[in-house]
Amino acid sequence: MTSLSIKQKAQQYVVLTGMALLIGLLVGAIDMIFGQGLLMIGDFPKPTLAFDSFPGLSGSCHRLSL
Numbered sequence: 001m002t003s004l005s006i007k008q009k010a011q012q013y014v015v016l017t018g019m020a021l022l023i024g025l026l027v028g029a030i031d032m033i034f035g036q037g038l039l040m041i042g043d044f045p046k047p048t049l050a051f052d053s054f055p056g057l058s059g060s061c062h063r064l065s066l
Helices: 006-043 055-063
Strands: none
């Protein structure tokens, strides 16, 4: 069994650290884009229903579970 030298182990750690940073940046960017997309979707005005202008009818429908 051969053991790796200290220089080879250090080189492996540097490579793995670089890969971890790259993956972390990619996941962070994807998360940011997804979050911004959700915020943009939430900014759209919501269509109002016809019942909004008749609060009595709206309340009656709600009570009757219509």
